[in-house]
Amino acid sequence: MKKRFQKKSIVFKLESRKGKHHQNSQNQEMGSNSLLPLSDFIQLPVIDFSDQTLTPGTSKWDKVKADVRKALEDYGCFEALFPKVSYELDKSVFEAIEELFGLPIQAKERNVSPKPYHGYLSRDLYESLGIDDANLAERVNDFTQQLWPDHGNKRISETMHGVSDKLAELDVMVRRMILESFGIEKYIDEHLDSTNYLFRMMKYTPPPPHDGADTKLGLPCHTDKNIMTILHQYQIEGLEIQTKDEKWFKVKPSQHFSFIVMVGDSMCAFLNGRLSSTYHRVLMTAKKTRYTTALFSTPKTGVIIDSAEELIDEEHPRVFKPFEFNDYRDFYNTEDGYAAQSTLHAFCAL
Numbered sequence: 001m002k003k004r005f006q007k008k009s010i011v012f013k014l015e016s017r018k019g020k021h022h023q024n025s026q027n028q029e030m031g032s033n034s035l036l037p038l039s040d041f042i043q044l045p046v047i048d049f050s051d052q053t054l055t056p057g058t059s060k061w062d063k064v065k066a067d068v069r070k071a072l073e074d075y076g077c078f079e080a081l082f083p084k085v086s087y088e089l090d091k092s093v094f095e096a097i098e099e100l101f102g103l104p105i106q107a108k109e110r111n112v113s114p115k116p117y118h119g120y121l122s123r124d125l126y127e128s129l130g131i132d133d134a135n136l137a138e139r140v141n142d143f144t145q146q147l148w149p150d151h152g153n154k155r156i157s158e159t160m161h162g163v164s165d166k167l168a169e170l171d172v173m174v175r176r177m178i179l180e181s182f183g184i185e186k187y188i189d190e191h192l193d194s195t196n197y198l199f200r201m202m203k204y205t206p207p208p209p210h211d212g213a214d215t216k217l218g219l220p221c222h223t224d225k226n227i228m229t230i231l232h233q234y235q236i237e238g239l240e241i242q243t244k245d246e247k248w249f250k251v252k253p254s255q256h257f258s259f260i261v262m263v264g265d266s267m268c269a270f271l272n273g274r275l276s277s278t279y280h281r282v283l284m285t286a287k288k289t290r291y292t293t294a295l296f297s298t299p300k301t302g303v304i305i306d307s308a309e310e311l312i313d314e315e316h317p318r319v320f321k322p323f324e325f326n327d328y329r330d331f332y333n334t335e336d337g338y339a340a341q342s343t344l345h346a347f348c349a350l
């Protein structure tokens, strides 16, 4: 019998984490006072996806594919320019998010889901709302219907579906490029069919001025558990990533058509560890409310994540046992999963 989602453990998860990758853990409690170091900005590789003729088999595609592979090897993430999310759409998303988080708490709490991290979460400075299967119009309608049970909200549904649908196109391109670059394109259809999309909206309230802390943890250090994440920060900085030499850097807030694309643990496992997921966190230094969105490509229930056999050889022995994503997510919700330095290694390393 699988363990069920418990809200209590989610709240716990949003607190501090321990381990090598969680240095400063004594300072990482949500809401703990400062002492958190101020990081410099990093310029991640910028990769342009604006060319409408960017299709598999073209030389342009191969060039972008090589850039994606290099950036992900070096950082586990990159900045994508993707103007298919137009200025107007981006603005509508921002306005919709402000409106959604401005709803009474009772309304936001109706955003429930049987899946962990998919519904409304709130902890200290952090709040988030989630839309499962956000690239499907009827599922986005279900979400607005949860918040406005009488009549839903057609405008917000169309906006959130619109942006998720566009970002899903970017996700598909990036995943196709990754698989091709490892010579395992034969898995593409199966791989794409085995995932769905969660769109999450986040709000971070700035620490109160009388608090005495310049910097507060908005979200503790973690890797994303899913396949790939496409993140967008609305103007206010806060996202930090950890580089291979374990230094923390701030990532510049996105322009309206710029997104941070990150490798998640499930992609790392599928590739037998050939790309690593990025450790990241949110530090609130600004005095303004910070809004972000993320589209997570996530393995569907029941899908087994197993490393591609082509990526296992003498030089690259198998690193992870095959696993079911829900079991992995459940493990992340336990004390052992919580305490682990790397959830993936603790759960399924051989």
Ligand SMILES: O=C(O)CCC(=O)C(=O)O
Binding pocket: 200, 202, 219, 224, 231, 233, 238, 239, 280, 281, 282, 292, 293, 294
């Ligand atoms: O809001 C952010 O900048 C990061 C959010 C994040 O890392 C997550 O939701 O997994």
Ligand SMILES: [Fe+2]
Binding pocket: 222, 223, 224, 280
């Ligand atoms: Fe994350």
